[in-house]
Amino acid sequence: MSIEKKNQKLPRWGMVIDLNKCIGCHTCEIACKVQNDVPLGIWRSWVKEIEKGVYPNVVRAFRPTLCNHCEDPVCVKVCPVHASFKREDGIVMVDPHLCVGCRYCMSACPYEVRYIHPQKGILDKCDFCHFRVDEGLQPACVEACPTSARVFGDLHDSESEVAQLVSREPVQALKVDMGTDPHVYYIGLDQTTMEVKREVEFVWDK
Amino acid sequence: MGQIVYDVHYQTSLGFLISYYFYLTGLSAGSFMISTLSYGFGMEKFKPASKMGVVTAVLLLLLAPQFLLMQVAWPVKSLWHNFVYLNPLSAISYGAFLLVLYPLNSIIYGIFMFKDNKKWTKFFGLIGIPLALAVHGYTGWILALGVARDYWNTGLMPIVFLFSAMVSGISMMILMIMIRDRFFTKEKVINREILEGLAKLLGWLLIVDLFLVFCDYSILLYSGQEGQEVAHFMLFGRMAFGFVFMENIVGKIIPLIIVMIPKLRNNYYLLVLAALMNMIGILAMRIVTVYGGQVLPLM
Ligand code: SF4
Numbered sequence A: 001m002s003i004e005k006k007n008q009k010l011p012r013w014g015m016v017i018d019l020n021k022c023i024g025c026h027t028c029e030i031a032c033k034v035q036n037d038v039p040l041g042i043w044r045s046w047v048k049e050i051e052k053g054v055y056p057n058v059v060r061a062f063r064p065t066l067c068n069h070c071e072d073p074v075c076v077k078v079c080p081v082h083a084s085f086k087r088e089d090g091i092v093m094v095d096p097h098l099c100v101g102c103r104y105c106m107s108a109c110p111y112e113v114r115y116i117h118p119q120k121g122i123l124d125k126c127d128f129c130h131f132r133v134d135e136g137l138q139p140a141c142v143e144a145c146p147t148s149a150r151v152f153g154d155l156h157d158s159e160s161e162v163a164q165l166v167s168r169e170p171v172q173a174l175k176v177d178m179g180t181d182p183h184v185y186y187i188g189l190d191q192t193t194m195e196v197k198r199e200v201e202f203v204w205d206k
Numbered sequence B: 001m002g003q004i005v006y007d008v009h010y011q012t013s014l015g016f017l018i019s020y021y022f023y024l025t026g027l028s029a030g031s032f033m034i035s036t037l038s039y040g041f042g043m044e045k046f047k048p049a050s051k052m053g054v055v056t057a058v059l060l061l062l063l064a065p066q067f068l069l070m071q072v073a074w075p076v077k078s079l080w081h082n083f084v085y086l087n088p089l090s091a092i093s094y095g096a097f098l099l100v101l102y103p104l105n106s107i108i109y110g111i112f113m114f115k116d117n118k119k120w121t122k123f124f125g126l127i128g129i130p131l132a133l134a135v136h137g138y139t140g141w142i143l144a145l146g147v148a149r150d151y152w153n154t155g156l157m158p159i160v161f162l163f164s165a166m167v168s169g170i171s172m173m174i175l176m177i178m179i180r181d182r183f184f185t186k187e188k189v190i191n192r193e194i195l196e197g198l199a200k201l202l203g204w205l206l207i208v209d210l211f212l213v214f215c216d217y218s219i220l221l222y223s224g225q226e227g228q229e230v231a232h233f234m235l236f237g238r239m240a241f242g243f244v245f246m247e248n249i250v251g252k253i254i255p256l257i258i259v260m261i262p263k264l265r266n267n268y269y270l271l272v273l274a275a276l277m278n279m280i281g282i283l284a285m286r287i288v289t290v291y292g293g294q295v296l297p298l299m
């Protein structure tokens, strides 16, 4: 985690998702769709659901997913036209005027959170609702979450809830081995939600 | 352990158009190499293939980027954004330059060749070789830098691409020489010597290519979870027809047997068959490689 280093005066936005609180209601998913006008067929943030265990000992595990706003984002490195970029405060964004829709970043991001907008042909991804954040508001998903499972804030500010959760709780980020240094942390992340079930068909599909 | 109840679909990023683009640049780089054998390296017996080689190299390389542009959502914007907003860390940026420089150099090289100017032909031919290597090597490099995917992210990728480019280029030249000699010359005799030379070259390059595929897969099978799953998927899963049968048996092993046994290779029908099968096999390889890298979800 590289939260400590770099320019301490600027904020470093990040998110902590407490999966013990998550009830899998998909409100964040819908809020994001509405706020950002995300068309059918693509998502900026969603909740993956897994059923695990053997009856009668079964449980559902959830994993809200979004762009991890990596400190060392592969998507930014591979973009040939500087359309993907990282703001000083850590938000990874796409400039729609620069993007040419080559999709290279989609094949390079280890988290598969990038989509091509079906109508615009440019890249669409979570940007932490940067326009809300700039106005001092919370991202739509955070504000909509009924159980406050999602916590958003400045990781540089030791008073903020995110910074305290990250220092106090056992947190885990996704695929840290990719060297991307993701800045979305999970409390109580279940292993099954990270497993890739390639053989299993989605129940959803049937 | 668990059963996925809900997850969203990911989008595949690169499609068939990219496979065709890779295939055509490969053919172009391969035929360019053949054309430099006589002027650049003084192998006189390959001279009858030189002019044909350079003309096909140029034509194919004018055609190939069209597929790339069709894949890109904003083709016109990409033409100038690639130069104006260049990101030196991205493999695609270099491709934009190579796709301009390589055809230009090939055209100049071809003009000197048709004017019979040996000195300058050699000069531009030798400049063209690194360019041809780069223009095709970088396509493998693009995939290799898609770091999220174990199937692509290997140092072998650019080399595998180069060798498959050369074999498909040679096969194409064999076919073209036969057609030209048989139908478009006065004597209607096929130049046996050059075909023999190209067939032998094809054989050795196929051996290297098969060796590289073996290295790639033997290492994948012992690597991390994703690598193993991709390898199983390619060898025994849904891609087995494309990868094992089309790419390797049809595309490489049968042609290899034909071109390595003098009796079979001297039969023109079999040689045509070998060249055709190899060209189809390499097309299958491009599709399998582009598709196989992204077919398994990562998360
Ligand atoms: S999660 Fe993917 S899209 Fe988001 S910053 Fe990291 S590499 Fe880029």
Ligand code: SF4
Pocket: A078, A079, A080, A081, A082, A083, A084, A094, A098, A099, A100, A101, A102, A103, A104, A105, A106, A122, A123
């Ligand atoms: S799709 Fe857009 S953001 Fe992604 S690499 Fe291409 S130009 Fe960059």
